């Protein structure tokens with residue numbers, strides 16, 4: 001049977017690294033991208049163990065690098081594209097950090113859009129045709145009952161909105177979208193006090209991604225499949 005291919009951003013640590021391991025174990029061809037492959041020790045070790053992992057440099061803020069990689073991989077078919085790379089920046093009420101806010105939009109919102117658009121030809125060649133973005137429940141306006149976290153919340157709300165538009169704009173191409181909250185996870189971002197392990201989160205997310213198809217496209221759910229209000 002033909003090997004399926006998944007494309008993932010931010011693969012050197014955290015959830016991205018776990019995604020790579022989980023798909024490689026299932027014998028997928030994994031296009032694993034990260035900012036600095038030469039420093040990605042754990043990812044390189046994984047690639048030695050699983051030759052189906054191919055590592056490429058990608059700073060998701062860098063539009064030229066996105067386009068260059070898309071051109072370089074123009075022979076590839078991508079079944080699943082996962083926008084995973086993200087940053088958490090914050091500013092308290094009255095302490096605007098405009099640079100951090102703009103950087104967060106560039107990485108958490110605009111980059112996922114640019115990556116999907118640049119890799120549309122590869123998705124068209126794939127069999128499964130799935131676009132997944134790792135968002136956060138903190139991007140839910142409905143769920144915001146505590147305030148704060150202006151930068152992160154708005155960048156993820158905007159990502160959610162972008163994914164909602166992609167749901168409609170890509171439906172005619174047969175491409176399904178999923179906006180996925182990983183839970184509060186023990187990674188560098190989530191911290192040690194988080195509720196679940198990266199393994200538990202990724203195992204759950206893999207199940208939600210496997211269930212994705214055109215008839216349930218556009219959902220905003222957590223790793224356990226629970227729907228989140230926008």
Ligand SMILES: NC(=O)c1ccc[n+]([C@@H]2O[C@H](COP(=O)([O-])OP(=O)(O)OC[C@H]3O[C@@H](n4cnc5c(N)ncnc54)[C@H](OP(=O)(O)O)[C@@H]3O)[C@@H](O)[C@H]2O)c1
Pocket residue numbers: 009010011012013014015016034035036058059060061083084085086087088107134135136137181182183184185186187188189190191194
């Ligand atoms: N952990 C949680 O509790 C939690 C909860 C909700 C949502 N999320 C979301 O889940 C995703 C993964 O988070 P995580 O917990 O695995 O965080 P993490 O441990 O901090 O890892 C973040 C990853 O994103 C990469 N990244 C950041 N900026 C990048 C850029 N400009 N270009 C390329 N890669 C970049 C990082 O690479 P470098 O090492 O080069 O910085 C790293 O690989 C994020 O989108 C995050 O918002 C996480």
